[in-house]
Structures are given as C-alpha cells and as structure tokens.
Amino acid sequence: GDSVTQMEGPVTLSEEAFLTINCTYTATGYPSLFWYVQYPGEGLQLLLKATKADDKGSNKGFEATYRKETTSFHLEKGSVQVSDSAVYFCALGNTGFQKLVFGTGTRLLVSP
Amino acid sequence: DAGVIQSPRHEVTEMGQEVTLRCKPISGHNSLFWYRQTMMRGLELLIYFNNNVPIDDSGMPEDRFSAKMPNASFSTLKIQPSEPRDSAVYFCASSPGQGPSNQPQHFGDGTRLSIL
Numbered sequence: 047g048d049s050v051t052q053m054e055g056p057v058t059l060s061e062e063a064f065l066t067i068n069c070t071y072t073a074t075g076y077p078s079l080f081w082y083v084q085y086p087g088e089g090l091q092l093l094l095k096a097t098k099a100d101d102k103g104s105n106k107g108f109e110a111t112y113r114k115e116t117t118s119f120h121l122e123k124g125s126v127q128v129s130d131s132a133v134y135f136c137a138l139g140n141t142g143f144q145k146l147v148f149g150t151g152t153r154l155l156v157s158p
Numbered sequence: 159d160a161g162v163i164q165s166p167r168h169e170v171t172e173m174g175q176e177v178t179l180r181c182k183p184i185s186g187h188n189s190l191f192w193y194r195q196t197m198m199r200g201l202e203l204l205i206y207f208n209n210n211v212p213i214d215d216s217g218m219p220e221d222r223f224s225a226k227m228p229n230a231s232f233s234t235l236k237i238q239p240s241e242p243r244d245s246a247v248y249f250c251a252s253s254p255g256q257g258p259s260n261q262p263q264h265f266g267d268g269t270r271l272s273i274l
Contacts, residue, residue: 080262082265087267088267088268089162089249089251089265089266089267089268090201090249090251090263090265091265092262092263092264095262135201139261139262144189144253144254144261144263145191145203145206145214146263148200148201150200150201151200151201
C-alpha cells in the first residue's frame with residue numbers, strides 16, 4: 047500500500063539556518079503530495095502542495111519539489127525563524143475520497 | 159470563513175464514563191475524517207465518511223468506539239466505556255469530497271481528552 051517516510055526528529059537549528067526535512071513516498075499511480083504544519087496546541091494546517099511531477103509547492107518561504115524519479119518531496123527553507131518551530135508532516139493523497147497517508151511527523155526546534 | 163469546529167476543546171472524565179466528541183465540517187465539504195494523535199502512535203486515521211456514509215472504519219480501535227454522521231454538518235465520535243489508554247488529542251478534518259486527490263484536508267483544533 048501507499049506509504050510516506052519522514053526523517054526522524056527533532057531537528058534543532060539556530061535562527062537563520064537552512065532547513066531540509068526529508069520525505070520519501072511509495073505509491074501507485076500519480077499521487078498528490080502535501081506538507082502540513084502543526085503548531086503547539088493546534089490542528090494541522092496545510093503548508094504547501096504539489097499535484098504532479100516536477101511541480102514546486104511554496105508558501106511562507108518554504109518550498110518542496112515533487113521528484114518522481116527519486117519518489118521524494120523534501121521540505122526546504124533558506125532561513126528559519128524561531129516562529130517556525132513546529133511539527134511538520136508529509137502526506138500523500140491517492141484516492142478518490144481524498145484520504146491522506148501521513149508520515150510520522152518531524153519536530154523542528156529553532157533557537158534564537 | 160469558518161473552519162472545522164470541534165467541541166469540546168478539552169475533556170477530562172473518569173474511566174468508564176461515556177465520552178462524545180463533536181465536529182462541524184466546513185460547509186460544502188463532503189468528506190469527513192476522524193484522527194487520533196498520541197506521542198506513542200502519532201497521527202492515526204480512525205474513520206472517514208463521504209456524503210455522510212462511513213467509507214472506511216478499519217482504524218477504529220475496538221467496539222468501544224463508534225462514529226456517526228447524521229447530516230452533512232455534524233458528526234460525533236463516541237467512546238463507551240472510556241479507558242485511560244484512550245487519552246489523546248482527537249482531530250476532525252474535512253475536504254471537498256470525492257474527486258481529484260489534490261484537495262487538502264482542513265483540520266479542526268482538536269479535542270484533548272484525558273481519561274483518569
């Protein structure tokens with residue numbers, strides 16, 4: 047079945063450092079890929095998405111490129127802020143009912 | 159726009175009591191999802207509905223859990239009897255419904271449930 051694998055956390059960075067959170071997937075067909083972010087005490091929020099190979103999703107300085115050849119959707123940001131501290135989930139959508147398969151989440155901690 | 163609304167935000171109750179969690183999806187969304195989140199098991203899909211019909215309840219942990227969607231604007235998740243291991247944050251999410259898989263789910267703020 048479809049699955050998503052994320053890098054283990056926590057990822058600890060200093061403010062203004064470069065961020066990469068790795069995500070790879072296994073799926074049949076042509077799934078859509080998503081990154082969600084969860085701030086403390088809140089629900090998950092959509093951060094960005096890509097619906098076909100080579101698409102780049104971007105939002106709030108974050109970006110991720112749908113790489114079909116490497117089945118990856120890595121999240122990147124050039125300069126993180128303390129306010130980016132949160133848990134990030136990679137997810138895959140591949141059915142008509144919009145059921146998503148989520149990764150286990152990666153916690154990001156940014157220090158001043 | 160009103161998002162997904164869950165109630166209560168927090169619930170503390172004693173073991174053996176019945177617990178009912180409520181969710182109002184975004185108007186016009188036809189798919190509704192219930193998730194459970196714990197430190198140990200992460201985010202788990204419990205059940206999802208499309209057009210008020212349960213499509214897949216394979217994630218429901220046991221018979222003590224039940225979910226209903228009597229109409230397009232309301233769903234409940236019930237635990238009876240509750241046990242301490244049910245303590246978790248329960249999320250409801252909705253999405254536009256059957257069709258292309260590129261439509262994201264919209265999450266509520268969750269219900270933090272503590273069973274003593």
